[in-house]
Amino acid sequence: MSKPIYVLSGPNLNLLGVREPEIYGKQTLDDVRAACEARAAALGRQIVFRQTNHEGELIDWVQEAREAASALVINPAGYGHTSVALLDALKMLAIPIVECHLSNPASREEFRRHTYVSLAATGLVSGFGAKSYELAVEAAAGLSA
Ligand code: CA2
Numbered sequence: 001m002s003k004p005i006y007v008l009s010g011p012n013l014n015l016l017g018v019r020e021p022e023i024y025g026k027q028t029l030d031d032v033r034a035a036c037e038a039r040a041a042a043l044g045r046q047i048v049f050r051q052t053n054h055e056g057e058l059i060d061w062v063q064e065a066r067e068a069a070s071a072l073v074i075n076p077a078g079y080g081h082t083s084v085a086l087l088d089a090l091k092m093l094a095i096p097i098v099e100c101h102l103s104n105p106a107s108r109e110e111f112r113r114h115t116y117v118s119l120a121a122t123g124l125v126s127g128f129g130a131k132s133y134e135l136a137v138e139a140a141a142g143l144s145a
Pocket of ligand 1: 011012013014015016017018019020024075076077078100101102103104105112
């Protein structure tokens, strides 16, 4: 069995489905987790799915993924736009990194057009709501063994 695909989500995504459904959709993060687990299982893979509101914890998990994961899917949320520390951690990974966003940040406010995470990412899936996560898991599975 290959190592799991880590699926990490950043701040405020625990509120998914509770607020701003017009931007982020009606599905909760638990719904997203279930969809990702199902997609991974169909591909013969396992996932580790976690969310945190804390930058340091997100970085700890990225570091953990260096050894424990076959690939990383990350929705950094607001930290994608601000965190050089997260970028530094991601640059230490030798595994594929798929950046994932529910919305399409490039079509929103100017400040969302840049993410530090993109500088380390193998690829990006954005704009498909909860489906972005599923597609990102599928891409990560295809990029890793
Ligand atoms: O579209 C995405 O997935 C984002 O990463 C979401 C971030 C935003 O800062 C990025 O530009 C794009 C915001 C996450 C906030 O999550 C919420 C979830 C439900 C209700 C309110 C906020």
